[in-house]
Amino acid sequence: MKLSLPSRVGAVALAGVIAVSLTACGSDDPVADAGSPSGGASADGGSSNLSGQLNGSGASTQTSAMDAWRAGFQQTNSGVTVNYDPIGSGGGVTAFLSGAVQWAGSDSPLVNPDETDKAKDRCFGTDAIDLPVYVSPIAVVFNLKGVDKLNLSAKTIAQIFDGKITTWDDAAIKADNPDADLPSTKITPIHRSDESGTTKNFTDYLNQAGEGAWSYDADKVWPIKGGESGAQTQGLIQAVQGGDGTIGYADESQAGTLGQASIKVGDTFTAPSAEGAAAALDASPRDDTRTEHDIAIKLDRTTTAAGAYPLVLVSYAIACGAYDKQADVDNVKAFLTYISSSEGQQAAAGAAGSAPISDKLAADVKASIDTIKLAS
Structure with a gap:
């Protein structure tokens, strides 16, 4: 496994947005093994003929999980270099809305009109989608x-x-x-x-x-x-x-x-x-005011459900409904599909101790990812 030095996330990256690139990992890497697909092209991880750079930034809570996700994804997609800078949710959302990165990690979904309006501009006239991928x-x-x-x-x-x-x-x-x-x-x-x-x-x-x-x-x-x-x-x-x-x-x-x-x-x-x-999470409803394909959870902090720990965060991957490059469409869809799959969720659980999302929620997340398209 090779781990590169910090690098800038694209020419339009905001000052201070640094991405650490994790390149294709060999099977002797313990992190890669913990989250690696079983070999060959993975249906969850995407086709091995994918290529290019996939840049993200945001929630530092996702750091350990992201290390496992990148390692696992890149084992069967060695042509894609996945960069993620854990600068915090606020910084990640700012970078995403500016177009500096293709997706953001955030411990809360986009909520205020300033964010959602900017997202529509950044996403070529489509809405951004919030996808719950990390529960801790x-x-x-x-x-x-x-x-x-x-x-x-x-x-x-x-x-x-x-x-x-x-x-x-x-x-x-x-x-x-x-x-x-x-x-x-x-x-x-x-x-x-x-x-x-x-x-x-x-x-x-x-x-x-x-x-x-x-x-x-x-x-x-x-x-x-x-x-x-x-x-x-x-x-x-x-x-x-x-x-x-x-x-x-x-x-x-x-x-x-x-x-x-x-x-x-x-x-x-x-x-x-x-x-x-x-x-x-199971005791909490979804936010039914969101746009189509956007999934946000309204956490019930007052639940008394047996065994529940309501001081919980649901961390999201925030992506565009459309991108202007086919490579971005393919890479974003493949990576997000992998991290929300059973395999990706187990990799995160092993690396970060997070709670895998339910099969039903994972299916809904996959359906939302499938709608990401090339901007017209």
Whole structure:
């Protein structure tokens, strides 16, 4: 396997949009083996006669899964070089709307008119489509000396991140952790400094499940001025690791050795898991206001379904309904078909601990991908 140095994503790429190219991988590569098709041209991965560059950028939560997806896809499509820059959902959407990349990864679908209108211009008069391809719990991560396990309700989490609970021995935290030896250490909340779909999912959870303790709308931009922050998932994790009494939020697959709080669901506390994320997704309806072929999930953060972990993110691949080059049409369709297939979803689960989407949802995603066409 060859891994190239960072390269610019096309001549029109925005400043700072860097893509790491993963070229065709041999069978001795462990990542490639974890997500590789079974050999030959794959019906899921596309025809091996595909060629060219396929550029994407966006959600850093998809990084581990994307490594497996690129390796698996390129084993049977060695003529295609897949580039993905995990600059965050906001940066990825901006790059996509500018035409710098062919698809974006985002932890929330396109929602506001500014985005959808720009998408129609970028997509040659067609609508962009949001395709759920990555499902994972968001962990409330913490670093507190002497404390390895922690239970927190959504209301308590909201008060912590709003600065209303400021020490770890606060009565509200003690009530959920009666057997824990909680120190009087100051709490230092860490939030994402960049536009982030993870932030939008986290603030949506606090807004829906926080029992009125969170007074802000769901947003990609952290709504509270000041405080400590980290750029992208890696920066936030490093900031939490770097202090005592810190707390943050991140895709569970990136939590490493940090403590992960169990959140209150109904009358029980549930730890983050792929199974819990899948149960929360199954308990949530789709957004029926979307355009045809666009698939967005309206996550129910207040579900009390058994085993559900409602602090979950659904990360999307955002693509155009039409492209002006046949190579882009073919490459985008083949790659997205692979990552949403059972094979691609299992590769992501193995690499990132994500929850595979259901067969029914995968079939709907495939039907949407099949509509991508050459612009007329």
